[in-house]
Amino acid sequence: MIRLEPRQEYSWLMAVAAPVVAAVVALALAAIPLLVAGAPLGKSYAAMFGGALGSQFALAETLTRTTPLILTGLAVAVAFRARLWNIGAEGQLYAGALAAVVLGSGAIDAPSWILVPTLLLAGATAGALLMAIPTALKLRFSVDEVVTSLLLNFVVLLFVSMMLEGPLKDPMSLGWPQSESIVDAGTLPALIARTRVHAGLIIALAMAVIMQVIMSRTVWGFEIRAVGSNPSAARFAGMSTTTVMLRVGLVSGALAGLAGVGEVAGLKGYLTHDLSPGFGYSGIVVAMLAGLHPLGVVASAFFVAAVFVGADSMSRAVGVPSYIANLTVAVALLAVLVGGVLTRYRIRLQKPGARIV
């Protein structure tokens, strides 16, 4: 019989070590699918590391990928902290991108210092409003937000596809469903010359710092943590769980919406229905690897981005399907969950029949 016994003291070091070990375990376990695919292990791992971190270009690509993952990771982290299960970051990202494209592709004629903040605000608002739906349904009708936020992802994607084939379609795109480009004044500037790293990275990093300060230094953050860890105690202490949940839902949706703005205004320039290769879902892994700590999200987003970018070059070098990245990231998620148990509990094997007094 397996028995979990709470550890007497909770070590700080172990809390930090757990995600690192989980990441290493996940990378090591990637050897199994590599062997199944018949790829040479040494060459594969070398291609992966080289492709993610090996050159200035590789590092720039990884940072480009890190940008949306920080934002969706933060969106998930803040929501999960309050035990609001927002699985809809993918849809909120698209809502943000859609808002940016609607206002940014010629509708507003304004200088950059007005237009860029307008687009960011519009995208954040769109994401927040989208997440307000499952949050409100949870609070008003006690509908499980997991299912509603997930189902809304499909609705939003169909809505985007409808817009791209209808009112937002670029007439010059030769039948390909894509929007018109964001005007120059609305574009986020490049951060490093001759790379795709854009100012969205600065926004994402700033958001991580802001969220860290809010979560650890303000009344709002205290309320969020209180509602997440013990809602009835929070209510007893006079907090309104409804207000806190609604606030968390709006902030979470806004962060995911910003990720969408960054992708269209900083990277792609226009909106297509394959803008995001699942950044919303990867955000869950990012948040969990970070132990839901906003600053930790930056590190785990970089790791997840490196796995994806590295897997792309590995795929080109040794012909392994790039889905190995998704596989590795999924294993990392499960590994960090198990690691979390090991840092909080000792696992005791107990002889069958033995009684605990």
Next chain:
Amino acid sequence: MSELFDMLTAAAFWAAAIRIATPLIFGTLGELICERAGVLNLGIEGIFTAGAMSGWMTVYFGGDLWLGVLVAALVGAGFGLLHAILTVPLGLSQHVTGLGITLLATSASYFTYRIAFPNVSSPPRIEPFQPISIPGLSDIPFIGPALFQQTPLTYFAVLLVVMVAYVMARTPLGLAIRASGENPAAVDAQGLSVYGLRIGAVMAGSALMAIGGAFLTLSAFNAFFFEMIAGRGWICIALVVFASWMPGKALLGALLFGAFDALQVRLQQTVGGAIPYQIFLMLPYLLSILALVMMSRRAAYPNALMIPFIKGQRS
């Protein structure tokens, strides 16, 4: 209006509705069994994908269709076992673990498919299950062509509803499963293993979900596509709430859903010119959300759902 009436009274319409409902019946029953035992299984979407892929691949590489169903069920049970180990004895968050299982099962399926078929322009096909007419019954006007000219897995799904309903309501095993979702301490006091019951229920439920996936590739279609599950797993989770955790109502919910989906496909063909097709495709997801909103107020969730059981500890 009369056009709509004609549509709804055509046997072919109801035959299609039942066909669309079949994977949902499997998935809803599977999720229902897990939740009745106290474990939310958000791995469902990924397990659907894994069942669809593994069942199809078994048949493509020369296996019998029924072997494909069996392989899918075993793969599903395997992912179920992983979910159960992580959430039952280790007591990990059922939400996050389930999503992790979905990510794992989905990416493993896509990876395996891509290894087997590195670059195919059109998806390879198999010879799927053919409809079987039930002698005598299939000749009944209207009811015959609507109900009794389906593929074997559809008959199996309906049979399964009866079996699960019977086991859950009338057998000691069913009572023990329900009790471990309502009051695990009482089950433990009876000398039964809560862990054993929960792990078993999650494995059995996951096997059913995977068969639902296999229905798509072995019966409804004849090939495997990426993203072909398209949220069916999440819809099943909504249907479980809609069905108040009752197998009979799950069948009803799945059939209603199937009818509605069949209707939107037909409306798309008749009035589709005026309205973008995406609006019709959104309806199933919006309908699921609506069903949840209507039912959630009086939803009687199993008492111990999502609460890990630790022996000798009050929850």
